[in-house]
Every structure is written in structure tokens, then in C-alpha cells.
Amino acid sequence: MNIANPTVATLPVSDLPPGRSSDKFRMLDGVRVLDLTTSIAGPYSTMLLADFGADVVKVERPGGDDARHWGPPFLDGESLWFLSVNRNKKSVRLDFSGPEGREVLAGLLDKADVLVTNQLPSVQRKFGLDAQTARATRPGLVHVSLTGFGLDGPYAARPCYDLIAEGYSSVMDLTGPAASAPQKVGSPAADMLAGADAALATLAALNRRAATGQGCAIDVALAESMIRFMSPRIVPYLGSGEVPRRSGGTDSVIAIYQTFETADLPMTLGLGNDAIWKRFWEAVGDPQGAEGADVATNAARRTNRARIVERIQSILIGRPRAEWLERLEKARVPAGPIYRVDEVVQDHHFRERETFFQIAQDGRQIPQVSLGIHIDGEAAGYVSAPPRLGQHSETVLRDLLGYDPEKIETLRRSGVI
Structure with missing residues (x-):
């Protein structure tokens, strides 16, 4: 066609x-x-x-x-x-x-x-x-x-x-x-x-x-x-004086909350609390990845974001998106595809x-x-x-x-x- x-x-x-x-x-x-x-x-x-x-x-x-x-x-x-x-x-x-x-x-x-x-x-x-x-x-x-x-x-x-x-x-x-x-x-x-x-x-x-x-x-x-x-961005500025900046598919506050590449197609991943953080590492077969004071809280993960993102990316790039999404769904970890318009209208759920x-x-x-x-x-x-x-x-x-x-x-x- x-x-x-x-x-x-x-x-x-x-x-x-x-x-x-x-x-x-x-x-x-x-x-x-x-x-x-x-x-x-x-x-x-x-x-x-x-x-x-x-x-x-x-x-x-x-x-x-x-x-x-x-x-x-x-x-x-x-x-x-x-x-x-x-x-x-x-x-x-x-x-x-x-x-x-x-x-x-x-x-x-x-x-x-x-x-x-x-x-x-x-x-x-x-x-x-x-x-x-x-x-x-x-x-x-x-x-x-x-x-x-x-x-x-x-x-x-x-x-x-x-x-x-x-x-x-x-x-x-x-x-x-x-x-x-x-x-x-x-x-x-x-x-x-x-x-x-x-x-x-x-x-x-x-x-x-x-x-x-x-x-x-x-x-x-x-x-x-x-x-x-925009109030979730404006209110933090008003209360802290910190001006948020463009960060692409990455949330500047929640760590980790962004897009990643897989072996074939991009995906989204939202590790919005400590329990999800732990479940994610279990789902990818590396439960030790969730351990340590440097990653125990959102604040700590935000400080060490660059290193964590690099590590997660090195894992996700090894398998296709569909496989990761299936694993993460079973583990109750928020994740999803990045659809084009023609793809979202074909999704069986919608x-x-x-x-x-x-x-x-x-x-x-x-x-x-x-x-x-x-x-x-x-x-x-x-x-x-x-x-x-x-x-x-x-x-x-x-x-x-x-x-x-x-x-x-x-x-x-x-x-x-």
C-alpha cells in the first residue's frame, strides 16, 4: 500500500x-x-x-x-x-x-x-x-x-x-x-x-x-x-528557584523515567518509585543492580543518573523491544512502545x-x-x-x-x- x-x-x-x-x-x-x-x-x-x-x-x-x-x-x-x-x-x-x-x-x-x-x-x-x-x-x-x-x-x-x-x-x-x-x-x-x-x-x-x-x-x-x-514544572521552580531545562525523553525529577533504545525499536521506561526500581532489576536478571546507597532513593538515582542510564541502556540494547515489554509487564514495571500514529490506531487494546x-x-x-x-x-x-x-x-x-x-x-x- x-x-x-x-x-x-x-x-x-x-x-x-x-x-x-x-x-x-x-x-x-x-x-x-x-x-x-x-x-x-x-x-x-x-x-x-x-x-x-x-x-x-x-x-x-x-x-x-x-x-x-x-x-x-x-x-x-x-x-x-x-x-x-x-x-x-x-x-x-x-x-x-x-x-x-x-x-x-x-x-x-x-x-x-x-x-x-x-x-x-x-x-x-x-x-x-x-x-x-x-x-x-x-x-x-x-x-x-x-x-x-x-x-x-x-x-x-x-x-x-x-x-x-x-x-x-x-x-x-x-x-x-x-x-x-x-x-x-x-x-x-x-x-x-x-x-x-x-x-x-x-x-x-x-x-x-x-x-x-x-x-x-x-x-x-x-x-x-x-x-x-505546566504546573508540575512551574510549582517546583517557584518553590526552589531551580529553572528546569529541556531534557528530551527524560524527566528531570524522576529517575529513571525516559526513553531507551532496544535491539530493534525504542521504548519508554518509568521507574517511579523504589519498589518498581527493584522489580526492574529483577526482571532484567540483575537484582544486585538495585542495591547500594548510591541508587537506593530517587534523589540518589538522580545524582547518579548518567551512570545508571548508561548501564540500563547497555542491558536493553541486547534484546528486542517486544521481549523487554513482555518481561516488564509480568514484573509490573511501567514500560511501553513509542508508537507512530498509524501504530496506535492498530493497537488491539484501544x-x-x-x-x-x-x-x-x-x-x-x-x-x-x-x-x-x-x-x-x-x-x-x-x-x-x-x-x-x-x-x-x-x-x-x-x-x-x-x-x-x-x-x-x-x-x-x-x-x-
Whole structure:
């Protein structure tokens, strides 16, 4: 198979099981979310809510969500990045720059329990979508703002993407080998973390609203979500003054916790406490390797890290990875492979856990990564495929706002929808 340019018949998605839905995840039934976000962080946040049963109405400007244009790769002309974070939603194409579109948007907002936007504070105010304006007549509304730096502070007006937030957070400075340039995380980490934070905060707000009837204004910043992710590095610096440095696949505190080469493929090894340290040396057939004051504690092992790593490497290089992983699993020593993307999707454990699935839509197969949460023994699955741009415009305006066919057609002819 030509991996660089596979045919449709050999696409990896064709090997995935069909997705299915589970009523056990309909915990947010009755909650309506108005999603005005684009790119990754906001859409990921609303997809999480949709995965738990919320009715998400995704409002897109005439050109569509920015992520619809991110590619290649594309699937039948649609960005696979977009398809990765937009399942279980309805799409309404709406130009709300003029009064007719604003009227439609106001109607949708009146029907919403939650508003999620990733517009800069000035843009929110321009369209009356800031929390103060939107909640003035809707005290029960949960207003969620997802921006790069938050709604206030010196950087509030700055545009931001995942890359920018990662740079501010220090994660890039600490990622990669010691002698290398700073490196970005291999996934849009700030986007995904901030999206998860926004969904978590929304759930907490909805819980309180159920008791009090009051909504609130939630302010999530990509940079701050990423900074919180770095707290196991930042807090030790604040308490010690020791600035951590890039160390590649090696943890600077835990010894030994890093990557190693074997006779064929690289692997990870985490000797995170004294008991695991001893079990490791028994597993490799050298129980004496765990003995001595110079290796008895993590602090001692950290001091003598270079010598210990050299010794472990000289042992592991002698046998293939699969053999070491089998031995270490039996000894209850944390270790694992370093997968490529194509390898992780083939792993039988994650296949059995329904981590990957496909959605059939209009004769095509849309690949998906599951919510990754199981409830009462069931994986989440899906309800509907990621929507085409404006796919549900007529349905939403008719069923949710009560617009008649003539009004809908007028809006369509004028380019509002």
C-alpha cells in the first residue's frame, strides 16, 4: 500500500468499526448550546458537550468555520481537522453582520442555555455577544468565552493560536532534546486543554444553575489552560528557584523515567518509585543492580543518573523491544512502545475499548476518535456526523424559531443563511 497516497479502498478508516450511540451518555438532554466558535478549542469544547447529549447549534459565517479550510488532507473536500472536532452538531450558515442576521442570532440566543464564543472581547461587544449584554435579559444564560489571553489584562486584545499559547506557557522551552530548538507539542495541546476546561466549567455552571436558576460568565484562556498544564514544572521552580531545562525523553525529577533504545525499536521506561526500581532489576536478571546507597532513593538515582542510564541502556540494547515489554509487564514495571500514529490506531487494546470508529455519511466513511470515557461499561459513540456547512439552517429556523417557508426563503435569497 502506498501510505503517502492511499486509495479509498485502502484508507485506514475502512478498517474501523462503525460507531454507535449510547443512551447512557444522554446526560445533557434538554441543554441547548449555541456555538459561535471556529478552529479547534471552541469546537472541541462544544463537541464534548454534544457527546454528553447537549443539543449544539453551530452557527457559521458564510465562509464556514476556519478549520473547514485547513488541509490537505481533505475527505471529499472537507478538512479532516474540522471533522475531528464537530460531530453531533447542527450547522446553521448565518451572516449576522446585518440587521436581518442579528435578528436570527438573537432568536437563537433566546433559545440557548449556553453560549460559547471564541471572538476577541472587542468583537463580542461589537455584536452584543459579550456576557454583560447577552445576559442582561437572559440571567440564566451560561456565557462561555474562549480566547487566547482572557477577557481582561494587558494581552486581552491580542489574537492567539495554539502555537502562541504554547510559547507563552513554557511547554515549548521544555520540549525536545537539550541541544535542540524549542519544540511545539505534536497536537494542538493548548486548544484541546482549553476546550476541555471550557466544557468542564460549563458543566459546573449548569449544575449550579439547576439549583439557583442563575447562569454566569465563564472566561477561559488558551494560554492559562496551557500554563496550568505546566504546573508540575512551574510549582517546583517557584518553590526552589531551580529553572528546569529541556531534557528530551527524560524527566528531570524522576529517575529513571525516559526513553531507551532496544535491539530493534525504542521504548519508554518509568521507574517511579523504589519498589518498581527493584522489580526492574529483577526482571532484567540483575537484582544486585538495585542495591547500594548510591541508587537506593530517587534523589540518589538522580545524582547518579548518567551512570545508571548508561548501564540500563547497555542491558536493553541486547534484546528486542517486544521481549523487554513482555518481561516488564509480568514484573509490573511501567514500560511501553513509542508508537507512530498509524501504530496506535492498530493497537488491539484501544480497538477493544472502541477508541476509534467510523461514521457513514453520504457514501463516505468519516474517521473519529472517541470521547475516551466509558459509562456503565459503554463507550460514548456518536449521534450524528460532523455537519456540512449550513446543513441544518432550514430545520433549525423552522423547528426552533418557528420561521415559515417564505421567511426562510427570503433569508436564503438575501444571503443571510
